[in-house]
Structures are given as C-alpha cells and as structure tokens.
Amino acid sequence: MSAPTLDxxxxxxxxxxxxxxxxxDVMSKFGQSSASVNRAVTKAVTDCGCIELNARKQQYSxxxxxxxxxxxxxxxxxxxxxxxxxxxLKAELGRNLFYMTALCNQLNIKLDEVxxxxxxxxxxxxxxxxx
Numbered sequence: 001m002s003a004p005t006l007d008x009x010x011x012x013x014x015x016x017x018x019x020x021x022x023x024x025d026v027m028s029k030f031g032q033s034s035a036s037v038n039r040a041v042t043k044a045v046t047d048c049g050c051i052e053l054n055a056r057k058q059q060y061s062x063x064x065x066x067x068x069x070x071x072x073x074x075x076x077x078x079x080x081x082x083x084x085x086x087x088x089l090k091a092e093l094g095r096n097l098f099y100m101t102a103l104c105n106q107l108n109i110k111l112d113e114v115x116x117x118x119x120x121x122x123x124x125x126x127x128x129x130x131x
Contacts, residue, residue: 006112013101023106030099037092044089050082 004012017026044051055076081089104111 006115007110010101010105010111013098014105017102017105023103026099026102026106030096030103033092033096033099037089037096040085040088040092044081044085048082048085049079050085051077051079053077 045053053076101111104114
C-alpha cells in the first residue's frame with residue numbers, strides 16, 4: 001500500500017472534522033496538540049528517562065565557518081527515544097499535523113503548497129533560513 005498524498009490527507013481531515021468547524025476551535029485544538037507534543041517529549045525525559053537533556057549555553061565563535069559551527073553546536077540531547085515513547089510521540093505529532101491541516105483547510109491553504117514553499121525557502125536561504 002502506498003503512502004497517502006498530502007492532498008488525500010488534507011481531504012480526509014476535511015471529511016473527519018465535524019466537531020471543531022470553527023476557526024477558533026481549530027486554532028485552540030492546534031495549540032493544545034502542540035502542548036501535548038511538548039508534554040510527550042518532557043515525559044520521555046522525566047518519566048521514562050530514555051532521553052536526557054543537558055542544556056547549557058551554546059559555544060559559538062564567529063571565527064567558525066558554517067560547517068564547523070554545525071559540528072560544534074549541540075542538541076543537548078542524549079540517549080534514544082524508546083519504542084513506547086516513540087509511539088506516544090508519533091501519535092501526538094500526528095494529532096498536531098491533523099489540526100495544522102484542519103487550520104489549512106479553514107484558511108483555504110493547500111498543505112502541499114505550504115511544504116513546497118518552505119522547502120524552496122530552505123533550499124534558497126540554507127542555514128540563513130532560521131536566523
């Protein structure tokens with residue numbers, strides 16, 4: 001079975017979204033699902049312990065070229081997400097994607113265009129995209 005296209009997913013979300021048809025409802029559910037993703041990551045650290053965080057100030061020097069800077073900067077993450085936490089995170093990320101797609105539907109924005117535009121922007125701006 002092949003993976004569904006973004007258009008198919010967007011259409012399915014449109015058909016399934018019955019209860020939260022208001023833009024405000026969709027926005028609040030999107031925010032709530034985002035908080036649930038953050039909570040699932042937090043639980044992987046604090047409850048399960050499969051991953052650990054050791055955050056501190058990033059050591060960055062203006063003398064470093066971009067490739068060396070990518071190697072120097074840290075994610076502050078160690079360990080690997082266990083199977084249980086991965087399942088929870090995938091479910092929460094899926095719910096978040098569902099409500100983001102519902103928001104796109106409410107605003108008449110094609111999800112594949114959002115992804116394509118962001119991909120093009122990343123390709124054009126490279127590392128300067130998020131600065």
